Amino acid sequence: MKRIITLLIIVLGCYHSADAQGYKNPVISGFHPDPSVCRVGDDYYLVTSSFEYFPGVPVFHSKDLINWTKIGHCLTRPSQLKLAKCAPSAGIYAPTIRYHEGRFYMVTTNVSGGGNFYVHTDNPAGEWSEPVFVEQGGIDPTLYFEEGKSYFISNGKGITISEIDIKTGKKLTEGKIVWNGTGGRYPESPHLYKKDGWYYLLISEGGTEYGHKMTIARSRSIYGPYDPNPSNPILTHINENAQSNPIQGTGHGDFVQAHDGSWWVVFLGFRPQSLLHHVLGRETFLAPLRWDVNAWPVINGNGTVDIDMNVPTLPLKPVRPPDYSTNFDENKLGVNWNxxxxxxxxxxxxxxxxxxxxxxxxxxxxxxxxxxxxxxxxxxxxxxxxxxxxxxxxxxxxxxxxxxxxxxxxxxxxxxxxxxxxxxxxxxxxxxxxxxxxxxxxxxxxxxxxxxxxxxxxxxxxxxxxxxxxxxxxxxxxxxxxxxxxxxxxxxxxxxxxxxxxxxxxxxxxxxxxxxxxxxxx
CATH class of the missing domain: 2.60.120.200 (Jelly Rolls)
Known part of the structure; x- marks a missing residue:
């Protein structure tokens, strides 16, 4: 009888968690910065930076944007990722993941050699292709696909867009600088979206420290001119209303529209601990996004976020709790080891x-x-x-x-x-x-x-x-x-x-x- 009661409690608990609303930030804790996300059906895939660590670019999967499981890495072979004697915090910078015509693409920069490149796969938990390099400078690249064309976007002297051949990486047009941000230092991490006939260009400014922020501009043409949002920045914790928030340095984000039509943003931040120092690195956070027709996007009402997010969510799909420990009886080290x-x-x-x-x-x-x-x-x-x-x-x-x-x-x-x-x-x-x-x-x-x-x-x-x-x-x-x-x-x-x-x-x-x-x- 006790076993039956215990089973009923577990079953009811599962139903309760599936209906639960709200969640805790960060959704991916520890050193997982510069998140990028894409959706395929009701599956979500996310990648983050890896710098001097091998394998490179961890890949996560989720059904609800809140509960994530690490399923592998994009760069698992030395031929994909050359890191010999690279400096600390060099190597692989901010990646972007996108899905197009049945194929996943991850685009990034190896600042220690090779520059901008992308890899692709049909199975994000499996092996990815050899790198395809793109001769366009800057860092934090992204891809955008529309009407049979492929566009490559990065930051250098400004946010630069060119059309490329997605099979070879060859540039088909010269890069054009389309926006320099709102005046904050280090305008970077561009991502492009199209909604209601507008091209929305999302970037980060201020440097990835306490002054970090996300800003956005839009245009009717992919090559601009881009007009900035009068309410920029759309996400920052630099202002007085977040000066005591346990999350700081918010920025470098990516939008995704969920399978129920709602919009969300993943982004980085850090949690200061002793005398405002942080040691966990920049982590992955999540916030809801209100994006009305022909309107500018608004993040969590006022552009700030909290540890406890009491907001409506997708139906929660709990995953198996992570196994932090091992007795080394496996054939190879798990995906958490680097x-x-x-x-x-x-x-x-x-x-x-x-x-x-x-x-x-x-x-x-x-x-x-x-x-x-x-x-x-x-x-x-x-x-x-x-x-x-x-x-x-x-x-x-x-x-x-x-x-x-x-x-x-x-x-x-x-x-x-x-x-x-x-x-x-x-x-x-x-x-x-x-x-x-x-x-x-x-x-x-x-x-x-x-x-x-x-x-x-x-x-x-x-x-x-x-x-x-x-x-x-x-x-x-x-x-x-x-x-x-x-x-x-x-x-x-x-x-x-x-x-x-x-x-x-x-x-x-x-x-x-x-x-x-x-x-x-x-």
Whole structure:
């Protein structure tokens, strides 16, 4: 009888959630900036920037614009994505996803080499084509299709439009500058829509920081002239009415009309935490859009958004909760894991020890603009814990394996297992902050196997270790500020990573990671 009652509660709960209204922002948390969205029937697909991480351009799927599942990446092969020695926050900039005549297109820029290009596929969860390059400068490109023609739009000295051959990427017309925005710095991220006979050109201005905003103009001709909305900006948190909002830096958005006729916008923003620093990176947010006939679009009534969005939504389609943890018994790493730049795959194995991820130590360190032996997943919550169990094998002095809270080569906190001069093993904690490389703690342990743990909250990262997985001993804590974009610049966010490195030229050391447990905390 209890089992029947429990089943009824679950069923009723599902019906209740399907009818629920309202949602929480961000809809995709952690370092997922520059979102672009398209609809096919009642399916929605979204992509975000990936910068120096491989594979590139994560792809998400949703049925309601609120509950998203990561289904893969657009750029999964080195031939598509060359990132060798690229600088931090270089690589892949803002992508756009569009659907045309049965085919998906993702267009983006590799600022570290190659420039603007697009790839295509019939299955966004599968493999995408080799790149098709377009010789038009600028960044943040988008595609627009109309009456058998294909248009390529990017920003350089101004928002520039040209017609291209979609099969080859060859320009059929010279690029024409059609708008420079409203005077804000860095007019970028153009997207073009047609409604009621008007071409609407949406861009962002102000830089992707606290002064970010979205502005819009329209024209009866695709090549302009474009007249700006008298009520620009249509989205910003720079004004007094949002000065205390927990979401800041809103901008760089993309419109989509839902299958019920309603309009929505996805866009980036960030959540400041300690002394207005943010470490999660720019995240993906959602807001409703009112767009009457022949009218200018209005975002959420007044151009601001909230964490708790009490608005009518599409019928909610809950998805399976994300699996943040793994015991590494799969054949390949899941879609949440990323490498730094193009990885040297011979340093990674899920088969040499079943149920473990083996990372072979490399002389490339986390401090370099190169590809260390590293895999990481985005920190998606301000409050969280991450724990791993590892052993260090065939190690000599200066061999190490461990876990890192990583922002860039100049900003990362590392807790690791290494071998001492006396042949014993020790847990060490090191802070890399610009030119400062500080050893915070060193503790000898009785063996080559240890649990390492990092906990994050609004103000601190705290580090622990355990030899039995039950009693965790505190090592030290440090402010989150030194891993923030405000301190370091850049456009990414913190990843929690596993790594192995060595100063020994002929090292044979490797770390076996038997589990990785990531838990959001209240």
């Amino acid at each position: 490498y730094l730049r193009n990885p040297f795959m011979e340093n990674y194995s899920l088969t040499e020890k079943k149920g473990s991820l083996r990372l072979k130590a490399s002389q490339v360190s986390l401090d370099e603009h190169d590809s260390p032996t590293f895999v990481g997943r985005r920190q998606e919550h301000i409050n969280f814990s991450a724990t791993t169990l590892l052993s260090l094998n065939e190690a000599k002095e200066d061999d190490r394996a461990g876990m890192t809270a990583y922002y860039s080569p100049q900003a990362h906190y590392d807790i690791f297992l290494e071998k001492s001069k006396n042949g014993k093993y020790k847990v060490s904690l090191n802070y890399k902050m610009g030119v400062l490389n500080h050893v915070a703690q060193e503790v000898e342990i009785p063996g080559d196997r240890v649990y390492l743990q990092v906990k994050g909250d609004r103000d601190f990262y705290s580090f622990y270790y355990s030899v039995d997985g039950k009693e965790f001993k505190f090592l030290d804590k440090i402010n989150v500020w030194y891993l923030s974009s405000e301190t370091n610049g850049g456009f990414t966010g913190v990843l929690i990573g596993l790594y192995a490195q060595s100063k020994n030229k002929n090292t044979k050391a490797y770390g076996d990671f038997d589990e990785f447990i990531y838990k959001p905390a209240l």
